[in-house]
Amino acid sequence: MPIATVNPATGETLRTYEAMGEEETERRLQLAEATFRTYRTTMFEERARLLHRAADLLDEDRDSIAEVMTTEMGKPVGQARAEAAKCAKAMRWYADRAAVLLADEEPDPSDMKDSGASRVLVRYRPLGPVLAVMPWNFPLWQVVRFAAPALMAGNVGLLKHSSNVPQTALYLEDLFHRAGFPEGCFQTLLIGSAAVDDILRDERVRAATLTGSEPAGRAVASTAGEMIKKTVLELGGSDPFVVMPSADLDRAAEVAVTARVQNNGQSCIAAKRFIVHTDVYDAFAERFTRGMRALTTGDPMDEGTEVGPLASEQGRRDLAELVDDAVRSGARVLCGGELPDGPGWYYPPTVLTGITRDMRVHREEAFGPVATLYRAADLDEAVLIANDSSFGLSSNVWTRDEAEADRFVRDMEAGSVFVNGMTASHPAFPFGGVKRSGYGRELSGHGIREFCNITTVWHGA
Structure with a gap:
C-alpha cells in the first residue's frame, strides 16, 4: 500500500511520500534510545509543562488539522474538529494527573510484619521506546491516547501510522517537537507494514501497542511473544x-x-x-x-x-x-x-x-x-x-x-x-476489550501503567 493522501470523497491522490529507508529508520531508533536515557529522568512537572503546551498548540491548530484528517480519511469535518478537541483534553488530563497516578505506593503495614523489610515501595518506572502501530479511523485520537500517558510516564514513542494518513502522522511529530519535547521523544516512521516486524524485533524497542485488524494484531502479538515484549492490542468490535x-x-x-x-x-x-x-x-x-x-x-x-x-x-x-x-x-x-x-x-x-x-x-x-x-x-x-x-x-x-x-x-x-447511553471513550475510563477484541487497557490509570516497569523496592532493617 503506498504512503499517500487519497481523498476518499473524490478518489484523487493528492500527495505521495517515499517510505523511509533502513538508514533513516536506524537513525531514528538510535535517537529514540539516546533520548530515553535522559528523558526518563525528567520530573513530572517538566513533562506536564510540555504536554500542556502541546495541548495549547493543538487547540490553535484545530481547524487546520481537522481539514487534513477529513481530506485523508473522510470523516465529517465537524467530527474531526471534535476529535482534535478531545485529544487536547486528554493531554491536559494526563499532564495534571500522571504524578498522582504513578506515585510510589506503600503496602499496608500489616502486610509488612513478616517481610523482613523496614520499608517497601512500589515504584512505576518507564520501559523505554514504545512502538505504536495505529489505524486511520481516528488518526489523532488513537495516537494521543497512547502518546499522552506514555510520554508522561517517561517513555518515548515511535509511531507507525496507517499509510493513508501520512500528513496527520507527520503533524503529530511536529506538534510534539513544537511543544518543546526533546528531539526523539516522539517520532513518526513513514514505513510500510512489512517493516514493522524488524522494528519490533529490535532490542531497543521495549514494547508495542496496536489498534487495528485481527491479522495485524496476530502478527504483532506473535513477534512480541517471541521477543518477550509487552503489548497492548485493540482489534475492533461488533x-x-x-x-x-x-x-x-x-x-x-x-x-x-x-x-x-x-x-x-x-x-x-x-x-x-x-x-x-x-x-x-x-x-x-x-x-x-x-x-x-x-x-x-x-x-x-x-x-x-x-x-x-x-x-x-x-x-x-x-x-x-x-x-x-x-x-x-x-x-x-x-x-x-x-x-x-x-x-x-x-x-x-x-x-x-x-x-x-x-x-x-x-x-x-x-x-x-x-x-x-x-x-x-x-x-x-x-x-x-x-x-x-x-x-x-x-x-x-x-x-x-x-x-x-x-x-x-x-x-x-x-x-x-x-x-442507557452510547459507548464513548474518555481519558478517565479504562478502554479495551476481551476475546478477539484484544487485551490490555488504554486510558485512565490502568492505561498509563501498561508501559511501566512496576518495581518493588525493598529496604532492609
Missing part, C-alpha cells in the same frame, strides 16, 4: 445495542442512529448489532430505520454532512460484500444496501433484518454505516445473541429495570457496558 421493553424508545432509537454512523460507521466502538425485545421490536425498527434513512450523506467538508465516504475503495468493497452476502442468504434490506453512482467511496446508511448465524455479517465486523437488527424473545435470548460474537469490546443496554441492567452488566462479555 458491539451489541440491546433494547428492552422498559426503554425510552424514542431516545434509544435516536442514540442508536448516532451510535451506528459516528465516524461514517468506521469506529471500533460503534454499535453494530441491534438486539431488540420482541415486544418493542417493530416500534424500534420503524424509528431506527426512519432515522437512518433521514441522514445527510455527502461532502465531508460540508458542515451539514452527517455521513461522509468510507476511507478506502477496498473498505467500501468489503462492506458491500458483507451486505450482498446477507441478502443472498435471506436478509431483508429496510434501507440502503446499494452502491451509489458517482465519485468517492460512499455507502448509504443501511439497515438489515432477518440475520442468521450463517451470514458473514453476523460473524464479521461491518466497518461502515450498516446496522443489523435482531429480535430477542426475552432477556436470556438477548444476552445469548449479544455474546454470540468473537468480539468483546463494548456494549450498550437500554432498560429502566435495575435488575435487568445488573444482569447485563454481570453477563455481557465486553470490556465496557453502557447503560
Whole structure:
C-alpha cells in the first residue's frame, strides 16, 4: 500500500511520500534510545509543562488539522474538529494527573510484619521506546491516547501510522517537537507494514501497542511473544445495542442512529448489532430505520454532512460484500444496501433484518454505516445473541429495570457496558476489550501503567 493522501470523497491522490529507508529508520531508533536515557529522568512537572503546551498548540491548530484528517480519511469535518478537541483534553488530563497516578505506593503495614523489610515501595518506572502501530479511523485520537500517558510516564514513542494518513502522522511529530519535547521523544516512521516486524524485533524497542485488524494484531502479538515484549492490542468490535421493553424508545432509537454512523460507521466502538425485545421490536425498527434513512450523506467538508465516504475503495468493497452476502442468504434490506453512482467511496446508511448465524455479517465486523437488527424473545435470548460474537469490546443496554441492567452488566462479555447511553471513550475510563477484541487497557490509570516497569523496592532493617 503506498504512503499517500487519497481523498476518499473524490478518489484523487493528492500527495505521495517515499517510505523511509533502513538508514533513516536506524537513525531514528538510535535517537529514540539516546533520548530515553535522559528523558526518563525528567520530573513530572517538566513533562506536564510540555504536554500542556502541546495541548495549547493543538487547540490553535484545530481547524487546520481537522481539514487534513477529513481530506485523508473522510470523516465529517465537524467530527474531526471534535476529535482534535478531545485529544487536547486528554493531554491536559494526563499532564495534571500522571504524578498522582504513578506515585510510589506503600503496602499496608500489616502486610509488612513478616517481610523482613523496614520499608517497601512500589515504584512505576518507564520501559523505554514504545512502538505504536495505529489505524486511520481516528488518526489523532488513537495516537494521543497512547502518546499522552506514555510520554508522561517517561517513555518515548515511535509511531507507525496507517499509510493513508501520512500528513496527520507527520503533524503529530511536529506538534510534539513544537511543544518543546526533546528531539526523539516522539517520532513518526513513514514505513510500510512489512517493516514493522524488524522494528519490533529490535532490542531497543521495549514494547508495542496496536489498534487495528485481527491479522495485524496476530502478527504483532506473535513477534512480541517471541521477543518477550509487552503489548497492548485493540482489534475492533461488533458491539451489541440491546433494547428492552422498559426503554425510552424514542431516545434509544435516536442514540442508536448516532451510535451506528459516528465516524461514517468506521469506529471500533460503534454499535453494530441491534438486539431488540420482541415486544418493542417493530416500534424500534420503524424509528431506527426512519432515522437512518433521514441522514445527510455527502461532502465531508460540508458542515451539514452527517455521513461522509468510507476511507478506502477496498473498505467500501468489503462492506458491500458483507451486505450482498446477507441478502443472498435471506436478509431483508429496510434501507440502503446499494452502491451509489458517482465519485468517492460512499455507502448509504443501511439497515438489515432477518440475520442468521450463517451470514458473514453476523460473524464479521461491518466497518461502515450498516446496522443489523435482531429480535430477542426475552432477556436470556438477548444476552445469548449479544455474546454470540468473537468480539468483546463494548456494549450498550437500554432498560429502566435495575435488575435487568445488573444482569447485563454481570453477563455481557465486553470490556465496557453502557447503560442507557452510547459507548464513548474518555481519558478517565479504562478502554479495551476481551476475546478477539484484544487485551490490555488504554486510558485512565490502568492505561498509563501498561508501559511501566512496576518495581518493588525493598529496604532492609
